Amino acid sequence: MAEENPIPRVLAIDDSELIHRLLETRLQGERLELHSASSSEKGLNKARALKPEVILLDIGLDGMNGFELLEKLKEDSETRNIAVIFISGSNEPMDRVKGLDLGAIDFITTPFDAFELKARVRSALRTQHLMKLLEQRAQLDGLTGLWNRRYFDQRMIQEISEAKRHSRPLSLVLCDIDRFKRLNDQFGHPFGDSVLEKIAQILSGGRTSDIACRYGGEEFGLILPSTNIESGTEVAERLRMAIESIVWPGNPDLVVTTSFGICDTENFGDDITPETMLKNADSALYKAKEAGRNRVESAHPKKSGSKRSKKILRTLFLFCIEFMQSKTFQRTLNRWLKKIQFRECLR
Amino acid sequence: MLKDQQGTQIMAPIFSDFLDEPGMPKIINMFLDEIPKRIAALELFFNEDNKDEFCKMIHQLKGAGGGYGFPMITRMASGIEKKFRVPKKEWKQEVQKNLEDFISTLHRIHAGKDISGDT
Numbered sequence: 001m002a003e004e005n006p007i008p009r010v011l012a013i014d015d016s017e018l019i020h021r022l023l024e025t026r027l028q029g030e031r032l033e034l035h036s037a038s039s040s041e042k043g044l045n046k047a048r049a050l051k052p053e054v055i056l057l058d059i060g061l062d063g064m065n066g067f068e069l070l071e072k073l074k075e076d077s078e079t080r081n082i083a084v085i086f087i088s089g090s091n092e093p094m095d096r097v098k099g100l101d102l103g104a105i106d107f108i109t110t111p112f113d114a115f116e117l118k119a120r121v122r123s124a125l126r127t128q129h130l131m132k133l134l135e136q137r138a139q140l141d142g143l144t145g146l147w148n149r150r151y152f153d154q155r156m157i158q159e160i161s162e163a164k165r166h167s168r169p170l171s172l173v174l175c176d177i178d179r180f181k182r183l184n185d186q187f188g189h190p191f192g193d194s195v196l197e198k199i200a201q202i203l204s205g206g207r208t209s210d211i212a213c214r215y216g217g218e219e220f221g222l223i224l225p226s227t228n229i230e231s232g233t234e235v236a237e238r239l240r241m242a243i244e245s246i247v248w249p250g251n252p253d254l255v256v257t258t259s260f261g262i263c264d265t266e267n268f269g270d271d272i273t274p275e276t277m278l279k280n281a282d283s284a285l286y287k288a289k290e291a292g293r294n295r296v297e298s299a300h301p302k303k304s305g306s307k308r309s310k311k312i313l314r315t316l317f318l319f320c321i322e323f324m325q326s327k328t329f330q331r332t333l334n335r336w337l338k339k340i341q342f343r344e345c346l347r
Numbered sequence: 348m349l350k351d352q353q354g355t356q357i358m359a360p361i362f363s364d365f366l367d368e369p370g371m372p373k374i375i376n377m378f379l380d381e382i383p384k385r386i387a388a389l390e391l392f393f394n395e396d397n398k399d400e401f402c403k404m405i406h407q408l409k410g411a412g413g414g415y416g417f418p419m420i421t422r423m424a425s426g427i428e429k430k431f432r433v434p435k436k437e438w439k440q441e442v443q444k445n446l447e448d449f450i451s452t453l454h455r456i457h458a459g460k461d462i463s464g465d466t
Contacts, residue, residue, distance in 0.1 A: 016407040016411060018378065018415070021374045021377065021378075022374065022415065025369075025370040025371060025373075028369070060406060089406060089409050110411070111410065111411070111412060111413025111421050112414060
């Protein structure tokens with residue numbers, strides 16, 4: 001599940017072309033992709049778009065200086081974790097203190113030694129890599145290696161927003177292992193764990209764009225970007241069949257099955273939220289369980305009334321108002337009220 | 348001091364410390380090519396009393412000089428930078444002598460260009 005180790009990006013923000021050329025030459029041969037920005041504004045925009053691992057930042061920039069730029073980077077959740085190394089000609093200890101206090105991880109004084117520059121950049125990239133691994137670990141499920149619930153929740157928000165922005169469909173599949181408790185009781189928890197692992201392997205072996213997560217216990221979530229309910233149902237059906245045909249070592253006669261519930265973003269308009277999608281997929285999953293398990297059921301949101309039914313309701317409403325104002329209705333009402341009063345007197 | 352064929356005194360050229368290092372001759376030559384332009388700009392900013400731009404250029408040369416193998420540029424630019432702290436009116440008087448020496452050094456560096464070559 002962990003991503004490949006891509007070439008790290010380093011962004012140099014400095015208003016001196018001399019420093020950019022020097023950095024480019026001195027960092028040649030290092031495993032990194034060097035980008036440059038000649039002003040603080042351009043640097044901030046590039047940092048947001050590029051999300052580099054490391055920024056080499058000058059202090060004496062025009063307009064927003066390096067310290068102010070660092071503050072901006074730290075305010076933004078998208079750029080907060082980028083490692084910033086100040087590169088400056090300043091020999092003032094207080095500049096170093098200020099930079100480090102603001103969150104920079106290192107300070108290189110110009111003119112810099114080429115070996116020292118490379119070593120410091122490498123060290124920053126190493127730290128960033130480890131931080132990313134830690135972050136990723138915190139988002140992975142320990143047993144199955146799939147993304148965990150926390151990641152699933154974040155990713156749903158992100159994918160729904162992408163689907164809305166690009167007007168493309170998004171499907172959510174919930175998958176639950178049928179009678180998992182019974183499996184655990186009958187074959188023991190180690191076997192139950194191996195069932196979870198094997199099924200996770202199948203769920204994550206689909207299309208590269210699909211995001212497989214362990215939602216909790218024996219339940220899994222699959223986020224299928226750019227997929228409508230029909231295609232999503234085909235994906236789920238393929239997975240269901242693949243799981244059903246697993247031959248379990250030591251238990252060749254055992255058939256482990258799964259039930260699937262699916263829903264998509266279509267027909268929801270802009271009101272769609274992760275909660276509504278989960279609710280709909282869960283209802284579909286419940287339907288699959290109720291219908292005998294080992295099947296895929298899809299959910300379609302209740303559509304708002306058609307124009308025709310709305311028209312009928314409106315006519316009926318107007319008729320009622322008209323009727324309540326009529327003399328016949330008022331006479332009948334008076335008679336009823338008198339009867340009620342008479343009965344009350346008799347009691 | 349060296350003397351040319353007519354016996355006129357010329358200043359010895361200064362060469363970069365990093366001419367043998369990979370990729371450096373190319374950017375050192377670019378740096379040297381730009382020296383006359385930088386000298387002209389420094390003189391202009393100084394004469395026009397444009398302290399901000401003057402300081403900026405001195406600061407850039409201070410940061411880059413040593414990196415291109417000319418530690419003398421960094422040292423001299425740093426010396427000029429220290430003089431910026433005097434009150435605004437007097438900065439030109441303070442800097443004048445150092446600037447003359449600095450420009451003369453920049454000329455010597457530029458004179459080292461033809462020998463540095465490119466690889």
